[in-house]
Amino acid sequence: MHKGIGLTEGATHTEFKLTSRGPRLVEINARIGGDFIPRLGMLAGGSDPILAAARIAVGQTPPPRVVLRRTAAIRFLYPAADCEVVDTVVHDDRFGPTIREALGAVAAGRISGCPHTPTRRDPDTGTSSRSARTPVR
Numbered sequence: 001m002h003k004g005i006g007l008t009e010g011a012t013h014t015e016f017k018l019t020s021r022g023p024r025l026v027e028i029n030a031r032i033g034g035d036f037i038p039r040l041g042m043l044a045g046g047s048d049p050i051l052a053a054a055r056i057a058v059g060q061t062p063p064p065r066v067v068l069r070r071t072a073a074i075r076f077l078y079p080a081a082d083c084e085v086v087d088t089v090v091h092d093d094r095f096g097p098t099i100r101e102a103l104g105a106v107a108a109g110r111i112s113g114c115p116h117t118p119t120r121r122d123p124d125t126g127t128s129s130r131s132a133r134t135p136v137r
Contacts, residue, residue: 001025010057011030011032013029014027014028032053046066072100082112083113088106088108
């Protein structure tokens with residue numbers, strides 16, 4: 001992929017969608033993936049993509065690649081309606097043999113909701129609000 005776009009150095013975030021007609025390129029950008037993507041890379045591949053990209057950016061050699069053949073996945077769990085987070089508890093004593101780690105991504109006191117709820121932009125203020133917002137008490 002990198003050769004095809006003429007990239008010889010640097011990091012990219014590339015996404016493919018698996019379709020009935022085969023894989024299709026969704027995006028390729030000269031950046032590291034966001035959210036937990038670098039962590040997934042470390043869990044599955046054993047290398048730190050942030051450290052590698054930083055070293056390349058300053059002209060240094062990236063750390064040696066560790067070859068691991070693991071699978072990593074991430075899952076975000078959302079409430080059915082907006083709500084205030086009171087506490088986040090991870091019961092790591094309940095992990096099965098395939099779960100390595102879990103964490104709460106929303107701090108206590110924050111409002112959490114489903115990101116797929118349609119939003120409406122107020123043309124006067126420019127602010128967005130969820131159209132199906134449930135009042136938080």
